[in-house]
Amino acid sequence: MSGTFVGMPAFPKAAHEAVHNATLRGNLRHATHTIRAKRAKAVTEVSDWAELREAGKRIKDHTLRHLDRYLVQLEESVTAAGGTVHWAADADEANRIVTYLVKATGETEVVKVKSMATQEIGLNEALEAEGIRAYETDLAELIVQLGKDRPSHILVPAIHRNRGEIRDIFAKEMSEWGRPAPEGLTDTPAELAEAARLHLREKFLRAKVGVSGANFMVADTGTLVVVESEGNGRMCLTLPETLISVVGIEKIVPTWQDLEVFLQTLPRSSTAERMNPYTSMWTGTTDSGTADGPSTFHLVLIDNGRTDTLADEVGRQALRCIRCSACLNVCPVYERAGGHAYGSVYPGPIGAILSPQLRGTGSEIDASLPYASSLCGACYEVCPVAIDIPEVLVHLRERVAQGGQVTEKGAKVVLKPAKGHAAERAAMRAARWAFTHPAALRTGQRLASRTRRFHPRTLPGPGMAWSASRALPTLPAEPFRDWWQRTNGGRTEQGAADGARADGNGEWTGGGEDSGK
Amino acid sequence: MSSRDLILGRVRRALADVRRDDEQAVPRTYLREHGERNAAETVDLLAENLADYRAIVHRTDTAGLPGVIAELLAAHGSSSVLAPPALPEEWLSATEVTRVADRAGSTPHELDEVDSVVTACALAIAETGTIVLDGSPDQGRRRITLVPDHHICVVRAPDQVVPSVPLALERLDPTRPLTWISGPSATSDIELDRVEGVHGPRTLEVVLVSGDGGE
Numbered sequence: 001m002s003g004t005f006v007g008m009p010a011f012p013k014a015a016h017e018a019v020h021n022a023t024l025r026g027n028l029r030h031a032t033h034t035i036r037a038k039r040a041k042a043v044t045e046v047s048d049w050a051e052l053r054e055a056g057k058r059i060k061d062h063t064l065r066h067l068d069r070y071l072v073q074l075e076e077s078v079t080a081a082g083g084t085v086h087w088a089a090d091a092d093e094a095n096r097i098v099t100y101l102v103k104a105t106g107e108t109e110v111v112k113v114k115s116m117a118t119q120e121i122g123l124n125e126a127l128e129a130e131g132i133r134a135y136e137t138d139l140a141e142l143i144v145q146l147g148k149d150r151p152s153h154i155l156v157p158a159i160h161r162n163r164g165e166i167r168d169i170f171a172k173e174m175s176e177w178g179r180p181a182p183e184g185l186t187d188t189p190a191e192l193a194e195a196a197r198l199h200l201r202e203k204f205l206r207a208k209v210g211v212s213g214a215n216f217m218v219a220d221t222g223t224l225v226v227v228e229s230e231g232n233g234r235m236c237l238t239l240p241e242t243l244i245s246v247v248g249i250e251k252i253v254p255t256w257q258d259l260e261v262f263l264q265t266l267p268r269s270s271t272a273e274r275m276n277p278y279t280s281m282w283t284g285t286t287d288s289g290t291a292d293g294p295s296t297f298h299l300v301l302i303d304n305g306r307t308d309t310l311a312d313e314v315g316r317q318a319l320r321c322i323r324c325s326a327c328l329n330v331c332p333v334y335e336r337a338g339g340h341a342y343g344s345v346y347p348g349p350i351g352a353i354l355s356p357q358l359r360g361t362g363s364e365i366d367a368s369l370p371y372a373s374s375l376c377g378a379c380y381e382v383c384p385v386a387i388d389i390p391e392v393l394v395h396l397r398e399r400v401a402q403g404g405q406v407t408e409k410g411a412k413v414v415l416k417p418a419k420g421h422a423a424e425r426a427a428m429r430a431a432r433w434a435f436t437h438p439a440a441l442r443t444g445q446r447l448a449s450r451t452r453r454f455h456p457r458t459l460p461g462p463g464m465a466w467s468a469s470r471a472l473p474t475l476p477a478e479p480f481r482d483w484w485q486r487t488n489g490g491r492t493e494q495g496a497a498d499g500a501r502a503d504g505n506g507e508w509t510g511g512g513e514d515s516g517k
Numbered sequence: 518m519s520s521r522d523l524i525l526g527r528v529r530r531a532l533a534d535v536r537r538d539d540e541q542a543v544p545r546t547y548l549r550e551h552g553e554r555n556a557a558e559t560v561d562l563l564a565e566n567l568a569d570y571r572a573i574v575h576r577t578d579t580a581g582l583p584g585v586i587a588e589l590l591a592a593h594g595s596s597s598v599l600a601p602p603a604l605p606e607e608w609l610s611a612t613e614v615t616r617v618a619d620r621a622g623s624t625p626h627e628l629d630e631v632d633s634v635v636t637a638c639a640l641a642i643a644e645t646g647t648i649v650l651d652g653s654p655d656q657g658r659r660r661i662t663l664v665p666d667h668h669i670c671v672v673r674a675p676d677q678v679v680p681s682v683p684l685a686l687e688r689l690d691p692t693r694p695l696t697w698i699s700g701p702s703a704t705s706d707i708e709l710d711r712v713e714g715v716h717g718p719r720t721l722e723v724v725l726v727s728g729d730g731g732e
Contacts, residue, residue, distance in 0.1 A: 055547055234659065
């Protein structure tokens with residue numbers, strides 16, 4: 001999928017187009033508000049949410065700080081259990097490995113479990129180019145694949161589509177890929193789910209190769225975990241003879257016990273359920289006598305920018321992400337702009353800090369992503385592993401505006417400041433000068449106050465875009481410092497201060513219990 | 518240099534600021550289970566949460582189990598039932614429905630022809646309404662509880678019922694292939710609203726069997 005994101009316009013342009021799409025905004029608003037309320041309820045059910053969140057954060061931090069050790073341990077455990085481990089430094093290498101493994105089976109089609117990692121590396125396109133057809137089997141991925149569309153949400157890639165649009169896509173496109181949609185298909189969700197069930201079943205039953213990601217990899221046991229709802233994951237993980245799992249190196253947890261934290265926080269954060277309908281856990285392959293599931297298992301571990309992210313002491317916390325998508329569902333920017341504007345398979349707040357780190361800030365879209373936020377902090381509040389997304393956003397803004405040292409493909413390089421921020425830097429330099437020269441500041445403030453009748457309502461030149469959607473603050477008739485000196489800090493001025501105090505207190509003390517009767 | 522060494526080298530350089538002896542213990546101050554319940558109350562909670570996610574819950578004792586299973590198969594209109602190799606013989610003793618064994622050579626298409634499957638389970642989790650299968654001989658291969666559209670799962674209550682996820686993981690063996698099931702197959706992919714019934718069994722019936730009646 002990543003291929004289709006190449007050449008995306010910067011976030012402000014893409015978002016500008018998206019917010020004018022009334023259908024899209026309606027679909028997003030409906031879906032995100034539905035899940036928001038449900039998530040809050042699911043979280044309230046567990047009284048120790050704060051402790052689970054802290055433990056999740058600490059487990060992930062500990063793992064990342066000793067990632068080399070746990071990777072080696074995982075490799076040993078998976079190998080001992082009958083699996084084969086491959087290492088891929090970037091997307092191209094991962095695609096080459098998977099293509100080679102599929103070709104070695106002699107098959108020309110694979111069934112896929114929804115996986116962010118394989119979207120990130122553009123696996124479907126790479127396989128297609130080699131004559132291998134990859135069938136997405138998650139309902140939302142199927143909607144995206146049939147609609148020749150791009151995913152716009154981590155958990156529900158077709159969140160931007162409403163039921164009517166899904167019906168139209170199924171009715172029109174299913175016959176191109178296999179079993180056509182039933183005659184007279186309506187837009188009730190149950191009927192749409194049934195159409196997907198029938199369409200995909202023939203593919204599951206004949207599939208010889210399955211491709212998946214994983215939510216967790218347990219280092220000490222070599223166990224992989226896939227959390228899902230529909231059963232398409234179980235189909236792909238158990239029916240084929242060969243299973244290829246493509247997983248980011250940060251998906252490790254050290255011990256089996258660690259799952260007790262994430263299996264409580266992930267379902268509640270993502271689909272707002274106490275537990276998702278199906279979770280599959282497998283450790284290598286089983287003995288042939290009691291064969292259960294694929295007889296051949298390959299694990300492809302991918303870096304693709306993760307070690308570069310790990311090298312950033314502030315930004316590395318993004319690697320704690322367990323892809324629950326709670327931050328997308330609460331984000332006011334995501335709700336209005338939609339997932340496509342982020343130009344990445346990782347949209348929303350987590351995408352705004354993950355994409356510019358995994359891909360670097362070289363492109364227009366990646367340099368604009370750290371600004372795709374109002375820094376309201378709702379994403380941090382709901383994050384089940386406590387990623388301080390606003391902190392990383394500000395950190396990345398600094399990197400874009402000022403440049404500095406970063407790691408790219410394992411090598412340290414020094415970034416130049418981005419071109420588009422010259423005016424901002426000039427303004428900041430001017431402000432620094434003014435604030436360190438009190439006399440000049442005072443003169444300037446007085447001048448500004450006296451000329452305030454002549455100030456424009458909008459900014460001229462490049463500032464016009466900024467003031468198009470914002471009201472400029474009006475200047476007071478008198479600078480604050482002058483007022484403070486003239487009135488001795490407000491003490492010699494009658495009325496105003498006393499009145500404010502009386503108002504505030506009067507409301508508060510008189511209300512409370514009495515008012516309810 | 519192999520990609521393995523390349524990646525491990527990058528990881529080590531990226532962590533240059535981290536002391537190798539930095540071993541902070543993870544604070545596990547969260548609860549082992551939520552609330553205090555006796556065994557019967559834990560089973561009640563399981564039943565409640567299973568039903569909340571649209572599993573159909575039945576209760577019986579050991580003597581009544583074959584009758585309940587026979588009724589459920591009849592009510593579903595099943596003419597064939599898959600049975601894992603070590604399913605207790607008596608469980609299917611009251612039904613006339615054709616019993617199908619899961620052979621190593623059975624194809625997925627053959628499994629797709631079967632109407633129902635009856636299994637035991639490894640354990641059940643009350644707080645989340647989850648049953649866990651571990652591929653033991655009374656549960657069979659993972660695929661038999663996946664392809665047929667109707668799954669009847671027998672839980673021995675209260676012995677197999679644990680209160681919480683942490684207590685469940687303690688009792689499970691990671692080397693076995695595990696399937697955690699919480700209600701029938703579902704999706705939230707259409708407008709983030711839950712719809713039951715996609716690829717897995719669309720009907721999940723859980724029979725809670727109390728352990729009296731001469732075991």
